[in-house]
Amino acid sequence: MTGPSSPRPLVVCTEVTRRYGSDGGPFTADGRTVTALDSVSLDVAGGEVVGVAGPSGSGKSTLLHLLAGLDTPTRGEIEVCGTTVGALSRRRRTAFRRENVGMVFQRFHLLPALTARENVALPLVQAGVARSDRRSRASELLAAVGLDDRGSHYPSALSGGEQQRVAIARALAADPAVVIADEPTGELDRETGERVLDLLTDVSDGRAIVVASHDEYTLGRTDRVVRLRDGARQ
């Protein structure tokens, strides 16, 4: 696991292109090649919160998925915590993501069958952490996001803001160096969204945090903003 206080950029994207269609990527419905991301370069240092802005279809989600190792670039290179993600096998990418990248989604994506505490502990299950350690780590993180009394509640019993805080706690469970948040306030009202953003910036100490949003208020809370249009930087 890479520590959160690394001096060099934790995320380095160099001329990253992602195409869907004829050149190895999944085919589009009409068989045409679509360039979702076109020669995008980006560095994010530890302790920095970077916003990724752009309208729908601009390539925000594609970029985030590439950074998280959920997808691989057609061209260019992505280095996260000193590792070239695209060079890893699928299995190693999964392990790499588990250890180095935390993800926060717009729709929270908590497992409805598990309690808040169990959801937070989920990444630690795969990491092979002992059950008692998982439990104490999850409780510690829930306390950090202000939900220490909601650990045994199921997601259906939590408000949207509370669910997103659980999701943030889950993203931090494995103490990742990089946190990627895709529209983290998209489903929340302004007040709740603001609390979630406070939380994200609070945990940024030493971590590289990338937040994709089309909401200017959310983007205004980041250190700098990278704007995308039609897959390219503006």
Place this chain on the structure above:
Amino acid sequence: MTRIAVRQLRSDRMRTVFAVVGVALAVLSVTLLAGVGAGVVSTGNEMFDESGRDLWVSGGPIDIAPGSVGGFRNPIPNAHPLAEEIAAHEDVETAVPMAFQVVYVSTDGEGFETTVGSGVPGAGGSSVSIREGEGLTGPNTHYADGTYEGEMTRQAIVSPETAEEFDLSVGDTVHVGGTIANARRNEFEVVGISPTFENFLGTGTVTIRLSELQTLTGNAYDDRATLITIQTAPGANPEAVRDELAAEHPEYTFRTNQEQLVSLLERQAVVLAAGVSLVGLGVIAGGVLSLNVLLSMIYIQRRSLSILRAVGATRRSVVGIALVESLAIAAAGYLLAIAVTPLLAGSLNRIAFAVTGFEGLVRVPTYAYLAGAGVACGFALLGGTLGAWRVGRVASVSALER
């Protein structure tokens, strides 16, 4: 991961219950259909074993003779002398000619019903098992060494179904005849109640002496019988006796109990083919049903499984969760099915008895339960693996974006 799988199943109990019921239905289709097939064969075997006979002699197919008295043209002529000739074999204890004909029956000589009349020689004691009364007693005066000129004994044994249908008990009188006219003229005394032929034929019967049945149905002139049953001497090998008798009487077919059952079943080739097809379809339909249920169940969970992938679960872990869920549902469905199978088999037996008159037509053998377990487990493994593989392809990004 097992814990997550169990929690997933518990989180949507209704869906889990439906999946379990779906698998149970698939297993039931296997156990019950196999039970019908096994029951028919077992019942047939038991009936032949209980008959106390070792060999069966027939002379070819029994032809339907529309318009004739009795409705059938029995294939063995000169049955009495032939039976005596066979009985003379050193390894044969008894040889009994029997005939079956349709007869008219009435208690008052007015309202007639048709039923199966069976004819047995002598006192009939070794041919039929008597439940009530004494059965046929005294000498067979009517046959009179083949002249058919003696006085009829006018004794009849009715089956339980016939007794119930006509409200008959031992000592009552009943009209029996090949035609309504001669049934009006011929009254018989009920001297016993026996289930023997009813068990064989699955319908009510009236049993009288063979020569009297032949006379009533117009078969006395050439002494025709449907078949001759042979009881071999103690210690004799029925198959060896069969071979020797077959060599002596090449115009007739001699069969052991097993061969006779196979012969009967072969004549029902279409029914058998339909039965085998039904069992095959049951297995396939049951398997496809459980596979579909399990695949659907896994696919419905693609979002949850995608979340697991997104937070770092390996594809193997996701497949493991899907397999645990599938196997748990398959096991629960199987247990439900084997718990319900005896109850349903009992109900089917009651229905089958009401319709056909045969008992024990549905008997679920051990291999049917094993086949059911195979269907449940096999398709659970297939469903879980295929489902998880399919989910694995769409897991993470695309499923989470929807």
